[in-house]
Amino acid sequence: MNTAVGKSVRRKEAWDKVTGRAKYTDDFPIAGVLSARLLTSAHAHARIRGIDISGALALEGVKAVLTGADCPELFGPLTRDRPALARDVARYAGEPVALAVAQDDYTAERAVRLIRVEYEPLPISLTPSQSLARGAPLIHAQVNGYRKNAPDIHPEPGTNIAGRYRIRKGDSGNALRRCNTVVRQRFFLPPSDHMAMEVRTARAEISSGGDVIITTSSQSPYSVRNELSEAFLIPAGKIQVRVPFVGGGFGGKASVMPEILAFLASRRVGGKPVRLTMPREQDMAAAPGRIGLEADITLGASKDGLIHAAELTYWLDCGAYTDISPYMTKAIAVDCTGPYHVENLSCDALCVYTNHTYATSYRSFAHESYTYCIERTLDMLADRCALDPLELRIRNAIRPGSLTPTQVECTAALTGNLTECLNRVRQLSQWNGGIATPIKKDTVRAMGVSCFWKTENPPTDAISGALVTCNPDGSVNLHTGVVEMGDAGQTHLAQMFAEKLKIDTDKVHVVMPVDTRTAPEHWKTVASLTEYMAGHAVVRAADDMLCQLRAIGSQALGCPAEEIEVAHGRLYSIKNPERFIALKDIVRGYKSATGESIGEPVLGRGGYMLKGLVMLDPETGEGRTGPQWTLGAQVVEVEADRKTCTYRILSASTVIDIGALLNPESMRSMLAGGMAMGISMASREAFSYDAGGIPRLPNLRTYKIMHIGQEPDYRVDFVETPDCASPYGVRSYAEHGIIGMPAALGNALSSAFGRQLNTLPLTPETIWRTRAEDVHDTL
Amino acid sequence: MVRYEGMVVISLHVNGENREVAVRPADLLLTVLREQLGLTAAKPGCLNGDCGACTVIVDGWPVKSCLMLAVEAEGHTILTVEGLGGTAAVHRAFVDANAFQCGYCTPGFLMVCHALMTRHPAMPGESVVEEWLASNLCRCTSYQEIRSAVERMYAP
Numbered sequence: 001m002n003t004a005v006g007k008s009v010r011r012k013e014a015w016d017k018v019t020g021r022a023k024y025t026d027d028f029p030i031a032g033v034l035s036a037r038l039l040t041s042a043h044a045h046a047r048i049r050g051i052d053i054s055g056a057l058a059l060e061g062v063k064a065v066l067t068g069a070d071c072p073e074l075f076g077p078l079t080r081d082r083p084a085l086a087r088d089v090a091r092y093a094g095e096p097v098a099l100a101v102a103q104d105d106y107t108a109e110r111a112v113r114l115i116r117v118e119y120e121p122l123p124i125s126l127t128p129s130q131s132l133a134r135g136a137p138l139i140h141a142q143v144n145g146y147r148k149n150a151p152d153i154h155p156e157p158g159t160n161i162a163g164r165y166r167i168r169k170g171d172s173g174n175a176l177r178r179c180n181t182v183v184r185q186r187f188f189l190p191p192s193d194h195m196a197m198e199v200r201t202a203r204a205e206i207s208s209g210g211d212v213i214i215t216t217s218s219q220s221p222y223s224v225r226n227e228l229s230e231a232f233l234i235p236a237g238k239i240q241v242r243v244p245f246v247g248g249g250f251g252g253k254a255s256v257m258p259e260i261l262a263f264l265a266s267r268r269v270g271g272k273p274v275r276l277t278m279p280r281e282q283d284m285a286a287a288p289g290r291i292g293l294e295a296d297i298t299l300g301a302s303k304d305g306l307i308h309a310a311e312l313t314y315w316l317d318c319g320a321y322t323d324i325s326p327y328m329t330k331a332i333a334v335d336c337t338g339p340y341h342v343e344n345l346s347c348d349a350l351c352v353y354t355n356h357t358y359a360t361s362y363r364s365f366a367h368e369s370y371t372y373c374i375e376r377t378l379d380m381l382a383d384r385c386a387l388d389p390l391e392l393r394i395r396n397a398i399r400p401g402s403l404t405p406t407q408v409e410c411t412a413a414l415t416g417n418l419t420e421c422l423n424r425v426r427q428l429s430q431w432n433g434g435i436a437t438p439i440k441k442d443t444v445r446a447m448g449v450s451c452f453w454k455t456e457n458p459p460t461d462a463i464s465g466a467l468v469t470c471n472p473d474g475s476v477n478l479h480t481g482v483v484e485m486g487d488a489g490q491t492h493l494a495q496m497f498a499e500k501l502k503i504d505t506d507k508v509h510v511v512m513p514v515d516t517r518t519a520p521e522h523w524k525t526v527a528s529l530t531e532y533m534a535g536h537a538v539v540r541a542a543d544d545m546l547c548q549l550r551a552i553g554s555q556a557l558g559c560p561a562e563e564i565e566v567a568h569g570r571l572y573s574i575k576n577p578e579r580f581i582a583l584k585d586i587v588r589g590y591k592s593a594t595g596e597s598i599g600e601p602v603l604g605r606g607g608y609m610l611k612g613l614v615m616l617d618p619e620t621g622e623g624r625t626g627p628q629w630t631l632g633a634q635v636v637e638v639e640a641d642r643k644t645c646t647y648r649i650l651s652a653s654t655v656i657d658i659g660a661l662l663n664p665e666s667m668r669s670m671l672a673g674g675m676a677m678g679i680s681m682a683s684r685e686a687f688s689y690d691a692g693g694i695p696r697l698p699n700l701r702t703y704k705i706m707h708i709g710q711e712p713d714y715r716v717d718f719v720e721t722p723d724c725a726s727p728y729g730v731r732s733y734a735e736h737g738i739i740g741m742p743a744a745l746g747n748a749l750s751s752a753f754g755r756q757l758n759t760l761p762l763t764p765e766t767i768w769r770t771r772a773e774d775v776h777d778t779l
Numbered sequence: 780m781v782r783y784e785g786m787v788v789i790s791l792h793v794n795g796e797n798r799e800v801a802v803r804p805a806d807l808l809l810t811v812l813r814e815q816l817g818l819t820a821a822k823p824g825c826l827n828g829d830c831g832a833c834t835v836i837v838d839g840w841p842v843k844s845c846l847m848l849a850v851e852a853e854g855h856t857i858l859t860v861e862g863l864g865g866t867a868a869v870h871r872a873f874v875d876a877n878a879f880q881c882g883y884c885t886p887g888f889l890m891v892c893h894a895l896m897t898r899h900p901a902m903p904g905e906s907v908v909e910e911w912l913a914s915n916l917c918r919c920t921s922y923q924e925i926r927s928a929v930e931r932m933y934a935p
Contacts, residue, residue, distance in 0.1 A: 010874065017882030018870040018889060020820025020860035027819035106805070197824045197832055197883040197918050247822070247883030248918050280825040486880030486919045669877050672921035700829035700916065708922045709909035 004498035004505045005728050008665035011488045012510050013245070022245045025201045025217040026277060033203065034063055036265040036276040037108035039098040039115050040286045041090035044126070044355040044693025045137065046119035048088055048097065055114035056100055061107040064268045065115065066099040071264055073231040075256065077223065079155065079162065080147045080231075081140060082321035082358070084260045090119070091139055091320035092357050093694040094285030101265045101274055124693045127188075128294050128315035128352040131160040139320060139353040150459075152615045153326045162318060163326035163351040165333040167405045167621035170344030175309035179300030183380045187373040189760045191292040191317060191356050192685040193698075194363075195705055198247020199283040204262035206271030212239045212263060217246050219254040219483050220524040221514050227256045228263060243514040246485035250677070251361035251735075253485070254526045255288050255323050284698035288360035289687070291328060292317030295373040305385040305392045309344040312336050314370055316351050319358035326351045328359075328366040331457045333621060335367065336405050338374040339418050339453035339631045340396040345405055347621070355693050361526060364735040367454045368678060368742055375450040375743035376758060379750065382434065389434040389747065390449050393633070394422050398453070404629075407622045413724045414629060416657030416731065418451060420719045421633040425449070428717050429635035429653035436751045442643040445650070448747025450740030451633045455626035456527040456732065460613040464533040465520025466541040468497070468604030474569050474584030475507040476545075476604070481522030482534050484512050486673075487734045488666040489530035493538045495662060496531075496727055500542035502567035503583070520607070528732035531662065532627060533608055535727035541606030549586060552599030556581055556590045628723050630731040632656035634740035636679070636712070640752035645764040645771065647749060649679060649712040652741065657719040659731035664718075667733060672714040674737020680706035682742030686761045781850070789853045793818065794862030802849045809833045809844035812859060820860035820886040824916075831915030834887035835859045841894045841914070858893075860886040868932045869893045876928035880919030887915050892929055902933035 016022040053065040068087030074080040086097050100111035123137040130136055140146075143155035143162060153163045176182060202216035212234060218224055221241040229236040246253060258276050265274040278287055293316055300309040314332050318325030329351040336347040362368075378396075382389040397418040402410045425431070429447065436446040467479040478497055482489050494508040511519065522534055549571055554561040559573040572580035581590065590598040614623040634654045640647040652675050661667060684704050688696045696702065716737075722729025742760060750757045755770045783804035791798050793816060800815045807826075812818040812835070821844050824832030828846040835844045836858040863870065869892045872878070879885040895903070895911045908929055917925065 011877075013882070014874045015865070015870070017879055017885050018860075018873045019863070019865045020818075020886045022882050023819070024822070024883065026823070027813075029817070030814055106803075195918055197830060197881065197916065198822065199824070245882065248881040250918070277823075280827065486882065488880070665877050669880070669920060669924055672923060673880060673919050676921040677918065699827055700825045701827060705916055705918065706922075707916055708912040708925060711922045714921045714923050 003502050004495040005662055007663065009491060009495050009505045009663055011491045011666060012494060013484060013512055024198055024245050024247050025203065025215055030275065033273045033275050034101050034103060034269060035105045035108040036099055036101045036262060036274050037112045038096045038282055038286060039112045040282060041086060041093055041095040041097050043090060043119050043121050044093045045122040045124045046090050047122060048086060048090060049118040049120050051098060052116040053098065055116065056111040059107065059111050059114060061103040062100060062111045063103065064101040065111065066264055066268055074146065075227060075231055075260060076322055077324055078148065078150050078153050078326050079322045084264055092355050094282065094357050095320065096261065096286055099261055099265055101269055124355040126354055126356060126689060126693050128317050128354065131352045131354050136160060139355060160353040161350055162322045162353055163329055165330045165349045165616065165621065166619065167333050167336060167345060167347035168619065169405060169407060172309045172311050172344040172346040175344035176298065176300040176311065179308055180303055181381065181384050182298065182300045183377055183384060184298040185377050185380065185756065185758055187295040187297065187758045189293040189369050189372060190686040191289050191359060192681055192687065193284050193289045193703065194250040194252030196248030196250055196252060199278050199280055200253065200258045200287050201277040202258040202262040203273060203275045204259065204266040205273035206266055210238060214259050214263065215242045216259050217253055218243050218259065219246065219249040219485060219526055220256065221483065221516050222481060222521050223524055224256050224259045225516050228259065241516045243483050245512065246483055249485045250363045251526060252288065254524055255360040257287055280700060281698050284703065285357055285695050288323055288358045290362035291325060291359040291366055291369060292356065293369040295370065297373050297377040299377050299381055301381055301385065303385060305382065305387045305395050307340060307342050307396050310337055310342045312347040314349040316349065316366065317354050317356060318351050319354055319356040321358040322351065323358055323360045325359050327457050328361065330616065331365045332370045334406050334457065334625050335453055335455060336370060338371060339398045339451050341398050341402040347405065363674065363677060364454060364739045365457065365527065367452065367739045371450065371452055371739050372743045372746060372760065375740065376746050379747045380756065390422060390426055390431055393449065393451055394419055397422065405621065406616060406624065408624045412721050416629065416631050416721045417719055418631050418633065421631065421655040421657055424717055424719060425633040425635050425653055425655040428655060428715050429637065429651065431635060434751065439639065443639060443641055444752050445637065445639050446748045446752035447635055447637045448744045448751060449633065449635050450743035450747060451631065452736065452739035453629055453631035454736060454739060455629045456529055457625045458523060458527055458529065458610060460610065462523035462533065462610045464522045464537045464608045466534065466537040466606040467520055468541045468545055470587035470602055472584060472588065474582060474587060475509060477509045477511055478538065479511045479519045480534050480537065481514050481519040482530050483514055483525040485525065487530065487670060488663065489525065491666065492531050492662050493534055496535055496538050497542050500539060503569055528734040528736065531730045532726050532732060535730070536608040537606040539606065539727050540608065541604035544606060545602055545604035548602045552586055552590050553581060555598045556586065556592065628726060628731055630657065630733055630736055632736065634744045636741065636744035636748045638748045638752055640749065642753060645767040647752065649745065651713040651715060652679060653715040654737055655717045655719060656733060656736060657721050657731065658733050659723045659726060660720055660729035661718050662728060662730050668716045670734050671716045671737035674735060675714055675741050676706060676711060678738035678741025679745060682745045682760055682762055684761050684763060783850050787850065789850055791849065791852055791857060792855065793857045794859060804848065804850055806849045807845055808847040808849045808852045811849040812844060818859045818861050822883055822886065824884065831891065832884045832887045834890045834915060836890050836894050839894060839897055841891045860889050863893065867893055868896065868935055871935065872928040872932035876924050876931050878920060878924040878928035884915060884917045888917065888925060891915055892932055896932060
């Protein structure tokens with residue numbers, strides 16, 4: 001019986017979101033809440049010679065002004081290299097330097113303007129190449145002097161290298177020499193921003209009993225608890241983190257940042273509630289953004305287009321602090337070739353400090369960036385071999401028996417079916433063979449294809465959990481630590497639970513806001529792992545509940561527990577379905593007709609911990625880092641004006657092997673949303689820095705994201721090769737729409753303009769510059 | 780032109796009621812709606828008029844409430860999502876079209892769409908819809924869903 005899984009169940013919070021009742025962090029009353037505002041660094045790299053806060057403190061209504069001297073602790077999920085407020089040195093323009101706490105927003109804002117900072121500018125480095133060059137300024141003098149939270153991170157002393165991961169498989173050097181077609185390309189992808197519509201915001205207070213209470217817009221409430229606990233030596237149980245609805249995260253709110261500042265502010269004013277909301281400009285420049293990436297890609301193939309060797313170097317621009325970037329570097333290494341069978345492989349992925357705003361996870365954990373480099377190079381290979389780019393990908397597609405870069409053996413269940421995705425996207429996009437077609441003078445239509453794959457890189461011991469309580473009407477309340485930020489994860493979990501109990505999804509109430517004291521810990525709402533990790537926990541909680549129901553039912557009905565079935569809100573013996581007990585009469589223990597009490601209240605518990613994951617071998621990179629892979633193929637079609645270098649995106653198609661289609665409508669729209677984000681990022685988004693490394697006008701007026709009227713026709717289709725190790729066979733999917741979009745767009749435009757476009761974003765200006773360099777064109 | 784100084788008490792006509800509020804002349808309509816009247820559907824996405832998450836309807840037209848002072852709104856009719864009461868066609872259209880994910884930009888889009896239908900009782904052409912909706916940004920959906928919601932709003 002299929003009650004819930006596979007249906008387009010409407011997201012649980014839908015009506016709250018369309019009537020304005022859904023509450024986000026800043027939607028709670030602020031009477032009595034102090035306001036904190038940041039002063040940020042005006043320089044990309046500068047010694048702080050002195051800070052004068054006297055003017056700010058003298059302002060009426062100002063409660064406190066904090067500087068780096070007030071907070072010696074360092075932060076970071078992997079390497080603790082980041083101060084809450086810059087101490088001695090500011091390493092990026094926008095870095096928090098001082099924090100004013102006042103009775104209201106505008107007083108705090110005025111106070112910030114009265115703080116005087118004396119800077120001594122230092123030499124800057126704005127790209128990995130600059131940071132690795134001889135004589136580059138050292139952004140951290142003692143890269144190895146920081147405390148590390150993970151054993152597989154190795155900063156290299158005397159350099160700007162914050163971490164390095166190596167993959168060695170076969171003998172790439174020898175194999176490359178034997179290849180008769182070798183292509184080599186350099187890529188440069190600049191940093192950009194998540195741009196969740198809700199800016200980062202957090203509220204902190206400390207109770208008289210010393211309990212720290214944080215309300216925040218975060219994807220990682222348990223990390224907020226853990227990082228505060230570790231840094232400030234507060235027992236974790238004394239910290240309570242609450243997360244209401246989150247107005248978009250995209251990875252950017254997985255990093256712990258405003259919470260630390262709000263806590264410091266509250267501690268300074270005797271634990272009074274303080275709110276720190278980052279204005280959009282600071283949300284962009286001060287809070288972490290997307291990585292930049294430079295890459296050098298060499299692929300060697302035989303004339304038939306079969307790839308035999310790859311030598312890949314990726315330099316990740318992590319900005320001034322590492323945050324989670326070393327693991328994004330690792331994630332690039334783990335999936336470095338894209339979903340292709342490459343026997344001889346050498347890959348070095350380096351995490352490099354620069355004076356950019358530091359980076360953190362961004363939808364797909366760096367996969368959108370390295371995929372651009374690989375997939376663009378594949379198109380050049382196809383061109384060299386005179387092959388249809390889509391055909392080239394089918395020839396090289398990873399198959400059962402292939403080894404991934406980290407030498408995990410692929411099976412249909414583990415990795416899925418790429419060939420089927422490619423064949424289906426050929427139909428879905430009405431693939432043109434990869435040949436640009438003239439439409440009229442100067443106008444061509446062109447298509448580009450890209451594949452993608454992604455495994456996850458969680459800690460090897462990441463956990464999740466589910467608790468289920470029951471109501472007198474037979475409905476249940478599902479508590480998990482999963483944050484609702486738009487991905488409908490909790491709705492999908494409710495579907496899984498409903499399926500197990502064979503009840504209507506409406507009978508499963510989800511507890512949307514997360515409270516670390518009442519919801520079982522869920523590692524983080526990241527990596528698209530909600531359905532996998534929390535899904536396992538929910539299924540176990542359902543099994544636990546069924547077990548208890550059968551035990552009570554067996555006593556109440558006088559039949560063996562094995563004969564008991566639960567369905568349609570009833571519990572009955574399969575031998576005599578006419579004799580049943582309604583769930584509502586048994587979930588709180590059963591009372592027989594004679595008044596005898598049987599059993600006890602039913603409580604479902606499910607705990608889950610990832611198993612079988614390892615750290616990579618430091619020399620060869622061998623090892624499995626994630627529980628599953630998801631792969632797929634994408635196509636973008638453009639109409640381009642060769643004279644003006646402008647273009648319009650006509651259609652974008654995705655076929656993904658999703659394992660099992662849990663909720664067709666929500667999954668389709670998540671994928672389309674990811675595609676939109678990828679197209680927006682690739683076609684127009686990047687920070688613009690001046691020569692001093694200061695971002696020019698970081699706001700939505702100049703940093704344009706896509707608006708309605710610019711979007712192509714989105715097409716999404718699914719292949720379903722179940723992952724037997726996943727609840728109901730479903731694969732991670734929530735990030736994945738984005739991954740191949742920049743590459744497919746880049747390939748379409750490279751085809752349309754007949755130029756190799758190896759830089760993002762793909763604005764008319766970037767395209768014109770590529771042409772100008774080639775043909776000495778002028779305006 | 781009225782000159783305001785210090786705190787002033789003004790009367791705002793919001794969602795069919797007159798509400799008296801004490802404001803500073805510099806207070807934004809958005810801030811007063813959210814922090815004094817508890818009408819938190821309108822959201823502060825950029826406070827610069829770029830994202831549209833704060834859109835409310837003033838005298839029948841969509842207005843970015845971060846670009847309007849509260850004192851400027853005196854004497855005008857203000858409508859927020861809360862004032863639609865959950866019964867307008869636009870709510871169901873957005874739910875049925877799955878036209879939101881995180882929901883943060885949604886109240887703003889709802890108000891633009893509701894005003895669109897008030898000004899254009901019959902479904903206008905594509906270019907008009909785009910002109911109206913390009914004022915607002917959504918980072919989660921593909922916009923296809925929001926277009927579909929507009930169609931459903933006109934043909935429920």
